[in-house]
Amino acid sequence: MFQKIRWGALLFSILLIAGCKTYYSPAGAPAPRLIQINDQLGSDTAIVNYLAPYKARLDKEMNVVIGETVTDLTRQYTAHETTMGNFFSDALLSIGQELDPAVQISFATKGGIRADVPKGPMTVSNMFEVMPFENYVVVLTITGSQFLKMLDHIVRAGGQPVAGMTLTLTNTTCEDVMVQGKPFDPSKNYTIVTYDYLADGGDGVEYFRNPVKFEKYNLLMRDGLINYVKAKTAKGEKINVHIDNRIKDARK
Amino acid sequence: MQENSRRSFLKLSGTSAALIAMGTLPLEAFASGDLVHLTILHTNDVHSRIDPFPMDGGRNQGLGGVARRASVIEKIRNEEPNVLLFDAGDIFQGTPYFNLFGGELEFKLMTRMAYDAATMGNHDFDNGLDGFDKQLPHAQFPFITSNYDFSDTILNGKTIDYKIFKKGGIKIGVFGLGIELEGLVDRKCYLNARYLDPVETANKWTRFLKHDQKCDMVICLSHLGYKYNNNKISDVALAAMTRDIDLIIGGHTHTFLNQPENIKNAGGGITTVNQVGFAGINLGRLDYVFNKAKGKKQRKESRVITIG
Numbered sequence: 001m002f003q004k005i006r007w008g009a010l011l012f013s014i015l016l017i018a019g020c021k022t023y024y025s026p027a028g029a030p031a032p033r034l035i036q037i038n039d040q041l042g043s044d045t046a047i048v049n050y051l052a053p054y055k056a057r058l059d060k061e062m063n064v065v066i067g068e069t070v071t072d073l074t075r076q077y078t079a080h081e082t083t084m085g086n087f088f089s090d091a092l093l094s095i096g097q098e099l100d101p102a103v104q105i106s107f108a109t110k111g112g113i114r115a116d117v118p119k120g121p122m123t124v125s126n127m128f129e130v131m132p133f134e135n136y137v138v139v140l141t142i143t144g145s146q147f148l149k150m151l152d153h154i155v156r157a158g159g160q161p162v163a164g165m166t167l168t169l170t171n172t173t174c175e176d177v178m179v180q181g182k183p184f185d186p187s188k189n190y191t192i193v194t195y196d197y198l199a200d201g202g203d204g205v206e207y208f209r210n211p212v213k214f215e216k217y218n219l220l221m222r223d224g225l226i227n228y229v230k231a232k233t234a235k236g237e238k239i240n241v242h243i244d245n246r247i248k249d250a251r252k
Numbered sequence: 253m254q255e256n257s258r259r260s261f262l263k264l265s266g267t268s269a270a271l272i273a274m275g276t277l278p279l280e281a282f283a284s285g286d287l288v289h290l291t292i293l294h295t296n297d298v299h300s301r302i303d304p305f306p307m308d309g310g311r312n313q314g315l316g317g318v319a320r321r322a323s324v325i326e327k328i329r330n331e332e333p334n335v336l337l338f339d340a341g342d343i344f345q346g347t348p349y350f351n352l353f354g355g356e357l358e359f360k361l362m363t364r365m366a367y368d369a370a371t372m373g374n375h376d377f378d379n380g381l382d383g384f385d386k387q388l389p390h391a392q393f394p395f396i397t398s399n400y401d402f403s404d405t406i407l408n409g410k411t412i413d414y415k416i417f418k419k420g421g422i423k424i425g426v427f428g429l430g431i432e433l434e435g436l437v438d439r440k441c442y443l444n445a446r447y448l449d450p451v452e453t454a455n456k457w458t459r460f461l462k463h464d465q466k467c468d469m470v471i472c473l474s475h476l477g478y479k480y481n482n483n484k485i486s487d488v489a490l491a492a493m494t495r496d497i498d499l500i501i502g503g504h505t506h507t508f509l510n511q512p513e514n515i516k517n518a519g520g521g522i523t524t525v526n527q528v529g530f531a532g533i534n535l536g537r538l539d540y541v542f543n544k545a546k547g548k549k550q551r552k553e554s555r556v557i558t559i560g
Contacts, residue, residue, distance in 0.1 A: 043319035044326060047364065051302065051319065054349070054357050062348050128348045134378065200438070 062125035067229035069239040073117040077110055080159030080169055080247045087241045088113050088130070088225070089163035092137075095224040096193025099217055100139045104180050105164035107150060107194045109203045110157065122229055122239065131222040135195040141213035144186035149207035151177065151184075159247045168248040175250075195221045288420040291332040292471070292538040293325060295339050296503030297373065297530035299346030300358055305531070315558065316532040322365050324535055324557055329366075332539075334419035337366065340503030341373025341430065341475035346531070354379060359390035367393045369415055371428030371473040372400065373503055377441045381406050396428035396473055399453040401446035414457050416465060422542050425461030428473040429453060429490070431504055450476060450485050454494045462496040468542060472500045478507040478527050487525045488515060495519025499538065502527040510556060512538070534558050 073084040085108070092106035115129035142150075151167070154160045155174050165184075167177045177184035189212050196216055198205045232239060304317035329335050339362065344355045355376075362370070372395055376384055385406050388395075395411040402408050414427045429450045433442045454472060461467045472490070479488040487502040495518045502525060512526035528534035535557040 042323055043317070044322035045319075047319040047322045047361065050361075050364065051357075054353065055303070058348060058352055061352065125348065128351060132345075132351070134351075197438070 062123065062128065064124045065121045066124060066127075066226060067122045067233040067239060069117060069119050069122055069241070071239075071241055072119045073239070073241065075110065075113055075116055078158065080249045081243050081245070082110075082161075083241050083243065084113055084116055084130070085110065085159075085161035086163070086244065086246070087117075087239060089161040090241065091225050091228040092193055092195075092221070093163040094228055095137055095219070096139055099137065099193070099219070100191065100215065102141075102191045103139055103164075103193045104190055105162060105192050107192050107198070108161040109198060109205070110160060111203055112195075112197065113161065124226060127222055127225045127229070131225060133197065133221075135197045135221045137193065137217045137219045137221055137224055138196050138199040139191065139193050139213075139215045139217070140199055140208055140211040141189050141191045142208065142211050144184075144188050144190070146207050146211065147184065147190050148186055150192075150205075153204065153207070154247075158251075159249075162246065166246045166248075168250050171251050176248075286543055288422055288542045289333060290419055290422055290424070290469075290540045290542060291328060291335045292499065292501075292536075292540070293328065293335060293337045294501045294526070294528065294536040294538075295321070295532055295534075296475075296501070296527055297342040297506050298339065298358070298532045299342055299375065299530060300344060300350035300355075301347055301531035302349050302357060302361065303347075312531065312533060318361050318365075318532065321532055321535055322361075325365055328537070334422070336368045336417060336419065336424065338426070338471070338473055338501055339367055339370035340473050340501050340527070341371045342375045342503055342530075343370065343373070345375040345378045350378075354383060355387040356390050359387050363390065363392040368417060369394050369396050369426055369428075369473065371395065371475055371503075372397050372411070372430050373475040374431055374433065374437050377433065377437045380441045381443055381445065385410065396426055397430055398427040398457050399429050399448040399450050401448055404444040404446070405442075407445070414461060416461070416467060420542075422469065423465065423467040424469045424471060425457075425465055425467035426471045426473060427454070427457040427461065430475050431477065450474075450490060451493050454490060454497065458494060458496045469498045469540070470496055472497050474500050475503045477504040478502055478509075478525070479505070487527070488513065491515040491517055491523035491525050493518055494523070495521065497523045499523070500525045501536070506530040508534070528556055 069087070071083055073087045075082050075084045089106045089108055092108060093103065096103035096106055112133070113130060114132055115126070117126045117130065151174055154162070154167070155169060155172070159169060165177065165179045167174045179190060194208070197203070199208050199214070201209060229239065301316050302318050304320070305312040305315050307313045325337060343358045343362070344350050349357055370393060388410055394415055396413070396415060397411040398413045400411070402411060414425060417424045417426065430447070432447050433445065434447070458470050461470050474487050474490070476490065477484070477486050479486045487500045491497065491500055492515055497517065500523060505527070506529060507527040508529040509527050512524045514522050514524050517523040524538070526536055526538065528536040537555045537557055
């Protein structure tokens with residue numbers, strides 16, 4: 001009898017330990033759970049109140065309408081020319097020529113333009129989405145051979161956002177390159193506007209290193225875009241960008 | 253008689269386990285004084301996402317939001333005795349809040365949520381070392397950056413290599429690893445900051461924390477990225493190449509892990525790797541129970557909390 005109780009107690013202890021062990025699985029075998037928390041958990045009122053003045057200032061600055069576009073400004077990575085690319089590069093050319101009248105062309109890359117803007121009112125927020133990075137406007141004077149490398153890049157990418165120049169893409173190269181209406185001359189230097197990320201070699205643009213002349217302006221690309229749209233609006237103009245065949249596609 | 257008590261014990265045991273599993277009963281109700289419960293909460297790559305994603309038809313619409321995250325964290329702190337809250341970097345950049353306020357608000361909100369520590373992500377360099385330094389006074393929590401040598405920069409002495417937390421008698425050693433900056437971050441944004449080898453750095457600090465400081469648990473806050481198809485160092489690779497890291501809280505690759513990955517490490521033990529997406533859509537939660545007497549981890553349980 002006594003023996004039985006002892007065995008019982010032992011069994012009880014084993015079960016107690018076993019019970020714990022079953023539940024407390026060892027390290028390395030976590031029991032994961034996915035808990036979705038919906039609105040019912042609510043918001044921390046203190047945080048909401050704390051945020052309110054920041055949010056008010058943000059909304060006040062971001063929701064400001066600065067102009068209007070009559071067409072959808074869209075991007076397409078595989079396209080040789082897009083409305084957003086043309087808007088961006090036209091604005092960049094205008095910004096550059098205002099800073100330095102010697103500027104002949106603008107150059108950007110498809111990957112750096114980060115959002116579309118549908119036709120209708122344009123807000124500051126739209127410009128932040130299009131250009132979220134803190135990139136500064138740069139004016140470069142480059143040699144004809146550097147220009148040729150830029151053309152190679154445009155060919156490889158199947159077109160890049162440019163303004164102030166026209167060209168025709170062929171399967172392996174490009175033809176009919178015109179800069180400000182004059183045929184491109186590889187023996188000449190050219191003055192271009194871009195932004196520091198590209199001028200410093202970002203996005204595969206290694207050919208702008210060691211330019212003839214380099215001038216970085218204390219103007220954010222994004223602020224340049226905002227100023228450009230505002231200036232149009234002040235003149236009673238809307239953004240009216242179309243595919244204008246500045247880059248023709250003769251690839252087969 | 254014996255049969256009866258056994259049966260009723262089993263029944264109780266099952267119910268209790270279920271109640272604990274449902275989170276309706278605190279573990280302490282069942283734990284003897286030997287068990288200590290530790291809850292690790294974590295975020296990564298929040299990218300200045302202070303408001304929830306707008307209701308614009310996008311994939312993540314209505315998800316995230318600091319006010320909701322704060323409320324969830326507070327609830328858990330009220331329920332659990334020992335909570336630690338970490339962030340694995342890329343606090344900055346992604347919404348106009350960062351462009352407008354330079355990261356001030358991100359740090360202030362993390363301070364209000366009482367983050368215990370964070371590490372630096374590559375985007376935390378976006379306004380340069382100056383830009384980060386300028387916001388540091390708003391962060392009342394340390395940045396742990398063990399493999400960035402800032403000694404020749406403005407951040408010298410302003411970040412730390414490790415921190416030891418004591419919770420319910422448990423010693424938790426934390427170090428932090430950042431990603432290689434060259435080629436990823438503009439040189440003028442990190443200047444003379446030196447990147448040190450993550451594996452060597454991890455070995456150095458785990459040895460120190462585990463053996464010299466006798467920590468019960470070692471955590472790595474990492475912005476290396478979850479996993480790559482090449483030889484690039486990642487959380488998964490680091491886990492397999494090191495020993496004595498119990499948990500790697502990761503970031504950078506914006507990986508949504510529904511559950512953490514447990515990896516056999518170089519010492520034959522288990523290193524848990526977790527990462528919870530980006531933008532504060534999720535809050536990671538890992539519950540550990542320690543047997544204090546043995547100083548040994550018994551179990552952990554993880555949940556991903558979607559803020560939505």
